[in-house]
Amino acid sequence: MMKRILLTAGLVAFAGYAVAQTTVVVSPEQETVIREYVVTHQPAPVEVPADLTLEVGTALPETIELQPLEAPNLDVQYRYFVVDGRTVLVEPETRKIIHIIQ
Numbered sequence: 001m002m003k004r005i006l007l008t009a010g011l012v013a014f015a016g017y018a019v020a021q022t023t024v025v026v027s028p029e030q031e032t033v034i035r036e037y038v039v040t041h042q043p044a045p046v047e048v049p050a051d052l053t054l055e056v057g058t059a060l061p062e063t064i065e066l067q068p069l070e071a072p073n074l075d076v077q078y079r080y081f082v083v084d085g086r087t088v089l090v091e092p093e094t095r096k097i098i099h100i101i102q
Contacts, residue, residue, distance in 0.1 A: 024098040026089070030074060031101050037071035038080070038087050046081040054088060060095045 026034075046064055048054065060066075066079035069089070078098065079090045087101040 024089075024091075026099045026101075030076075033071050033074050034069065034080070034087060034089070034101060037069065037074075038082060041067070043067045043080075043082050046083050048083055054083065054086075054097065054100065056097050056099065058097045060090060060097065062095075066090055066092065066095075 048064060049061070052058065052061070064081060066081055069076065069078045069080050077092065079092045081088050081090070085102075088097055089099040089101070090096065091098050
């Protein structure tokens, strides 16, 4: 019984560690660079399906066109789109939202 409890606790701790490792932190400096890039490139706003909740972790459908984020001095390989004045950063491989800039 004790082994089962320890194994379960270990799996829960590992799952928490894995989730923590996928969290993306965008610094205020990076947000400034991204904002300037988006303003300069003026992408067309995107309409998202009404049933889609825009929050970190949401996987986006292929119908949403993502723009490359090629800002100078930015060591990330993300895509983005703009909706309702917000810039939404997306991981291209998974199409999951990783950060939203208000």
